[in-house]
Amino acid sequence: MAYRKILFGMQLGLCVLVCVFLILPMGLSVIAGLTNNYFVGLDSGLTLRWVLEVWGGYHDTIFRSVWIALACVFVTLIIGVPAAYVLHRSPQRLARWLEELLVLPIAVPGLATALALIAMYGGWGNLRSSWLFILIGHVLFTLPFMVRSVLAVLGGIDLHTLEEGGASLGANFTQRFFHIVLPNCRQGILAGALMVLTLSMGEFNMTWLLHTPFTKTLPVGLADAYASLRLEVGSAYTLLFFLMIVPLLLLMQAIAQPRQKKFELVEDEVVILLSESAKS
Amino acid sequence: MSALVPQALSIRLQGCAKTFRDGTRALESLDLSISAGETLVLLGPSGCGKTTTLRLIAGLEQPDAGGKVFFDDTDVTTLGIEARKIGMVFQSYALFPNMTVAQNVGYGLRILKMPKTEQQVRIREMLAMMRIEALADRRIDQLSGGQRQRVALARALAVRPQALLLDEPLTALDARLRDALRVEINQLLRSLGITTIYVTHDQAEAMALGDRIIVMSHGRVEQIGTPREIYHQPGSAFVANFIGSMNQLRGVVTPQGFTCSAGCLNWDRSGVAERVLFRPEDVSIVTSSEFAELTGVVKASFFMGDHTRLLVDVGDEAPITVLDDARCPQAVGQKLYMRVAPLGLMSI
Structure with a gap:
């Protein structure tokens, strides 16, 4: 018993240590964004000055990021869900290859993808200076998350038989797709959509190269702020980013809760994808 | 309805x-x-x-x-x-x-x-x-x-x-x-x-x-x-x-009937038959050798609740299955005398 208690204590200790290590910088950053003068410390007093300053100077980047992220979710839904459905139904080896190929944009460094995009499409009309150019990059990067997330759910249900059941009751393809296929991949679609939303919102690698002074996104603006302005301003910016992203992450967790069984699959996929993206 | x-x-x-x-x-x-x-x-x-x-x-x-x-x-x-x-x-x-x-x-x-x-x-x-x-x-x-x-x-x-x-x-x-x-x-x-x-x-x-x-x-x-x-x-x-359980015996048709290693079955149908088939429920156990068509030795006995299932060695490839009383079945190793209902005999 004593042994187990010691073991538990050690585990708890390690856990707390890791959490502190990870959370402390974020906490400091938040405090920095709310402090009058970070180098003086909290004694200089708390203020919303920096937050308001960031809002004044950068709110367009925030709106742009949200807009691009929403557009990105929309596009990945339109492309990704049918793609996952077709990949799932297709027994050919080609389909497995395509599935692997889809992950390439995650495995290849974002900078390389961005350079390729600029080299190839940079000269197309006004595309280079349009927010659509960034959207294209984001869709490339986030699409595999949507496809994999839906595929994982599809792998857990016998969709083929469900569809046959629907067909035996007279439902045609369109009816089956909307009444049976989509509702039964809801979990995967939701998880994928939230993942795409957060990834797009935080994407920096590719966006750094793809953006123009008129198409700055939030993370790019953040880098700007840290590089050229006071630390407090950068930190206030980070604070705003947290305010946007944390609710999304909480929502993601909440969705993950009710049907644990199906979600384990999705989470496995996510872990694989994240580790792949960490490499790049 | x-x-x-x-x-x-x-x-x-x-x-x-x-x-x-x-x-x-x-x-x-x-x-x-x-x-x-x-x-x-x-x-x-x-x-x-x-x-x-x-x-x-x-x-x-x-x-x-x-x-x-x-x-x-x-x-x-x-x-x-x-x-x-x-x-x-x-x-x-x-x-x-x-x-x-x-x-x-x-x-x-x-x-x-x-x-x-x-x-x-x-x-x-x-x-x-x-x-x-x-x-x-x-x-x-x-x-x-x-x-x-x-x-x-x-x-x-x-x-x-x-x-x-x-x-x-x-x-x-x-x-x-x-x-x-x-x-x-x-x-x-x-x-x-x-x-x-x-x-x-x-x-x-x-x-x-x-x-x-x-x-x-x-x-x-x-x-x-x-x-x-x-x-x-x-x-x-x-x-x-495939359907139900079936016993099978090899033998030849003789003037007396269908003769096999365990005895002779009442077989009056024309034509040649190298093997006859019959279901366990068509086999009855008789007490004396006088009325017996087949003789065998009980090899194994399985209590099924409503009856006892005996595996009887009759000197053929596989033992035959015979249904017996649930309460006082024949003992393993015992010699068994049997008759087969003529209507239950089939040849394929």
Whole structure:
């Protein structure tokens, strides 16, 4: 018993240590964004000055990021869900290859993808200076998350038989797709959509190269702020980013809760994808 | 209840073979007529082509070129399952997890665009028929296996199909429930008078439900007949051994009868027979060698509850099975005198 208690204590200790290590910088950053003068410390007093300053100077980047992220979710839904459905139904080896190929944009460094995009499409009309150019990059990067997330759910249900059941009751393809296929991949679609939303919102690698002074996104603006302005301003910016992203992450967790069984699959996929993206 | 099925359908398969894309021959060319209102059971071990036959009738598979499927006199070969107006119950039930029980049962009606109020009436009627009214608002994952089975049947019957196709509907259930539901399905089918095709690998199910049974093996029909014909006059060695248990003795026909290593059986049929078959229940144990046709030694004894099953060595390849009293069976090692009812003897 004593042994187990010691073991538990050690585990708890390690856990707390890791959490502190990870959370402390974020906490400091938040405090920095709310402090009058970070180098003086909290004694200089708390203020919303920096937050308001960031809002004044950068709110367009925030709106742009949200807009691009929403557009990105929309596009990945339109492309990704049918793609996952077709990949799932297709027994050919080609389909497995395509599935692997889809992950390439995650495995290849974002900078390389961005350079390729600029080299190839940079000269197309006004595309280079349009927010659509960034959207294209984001869709490339986030699409595999949507496809994999839906595929994982599809792998857990016998969709083929469900569809046959629907067909035996007279439902045609369109009816089956909307009444049976989509509702039964809801979990995967939701998880994928939230993942795409957060990834797009935080994407920096590719966006750094793809953006123009008129198409700055939030993370790019953040880098700007840290590089050229006071630390407090950068930190206030980070604070705003947290305010946007944390609710999304909480929502993601909440969705993950009710049907644990199906979600384990999705989470496995996510872990694989994240580790792949960490490499790049 | 019979109002549920407006008009029973007759089904005819003509030269239907099925070869899968990978070259596997699932079904040899099959001709088959199912009369209106009949319950036909497709029986056989897995991989015998019974499910393929059902799927051809359902429209889930297309027969190889030349094969045709007729519903009454209409050629439906090119019609998909959506257009065939049949009800189907799948082995895994294929209930929609995103819908409640009532929504599942009403799905076919929703597709037919039936007015909402009529849908409600029909759904309630179907739930009442299957005695699952209390489950109407449950989600599918909150149901037991037997309840799912009832929902699947209610859903298939709600649209008042021309025919009902069932693919191993009881296989996923435990033995007791299977027996209970078998009786229930039998009563339901009789009262509906609907043309039914029932696929199973369970011979007891086939015997209990079928007006006719088709025994299949390796993509071929072994025998078509009523349960009694299949049991008492098996058309092939496969059928004889697949249905129930069967004893087999090798020997020759002599003027005295059929002579084998264990004795001589009363055999007055003309023609040559190298082996005779008989079922365990046609063997009776006699007390003295005077009346005995066969003599053997009890090798093993199994208590089955209502009877004892003896394995008796008669000097042939395999021991024969004999049924004995439940309370005071013969002891292992004991010498046994037996007679076989002449009507129970078969040769193939």
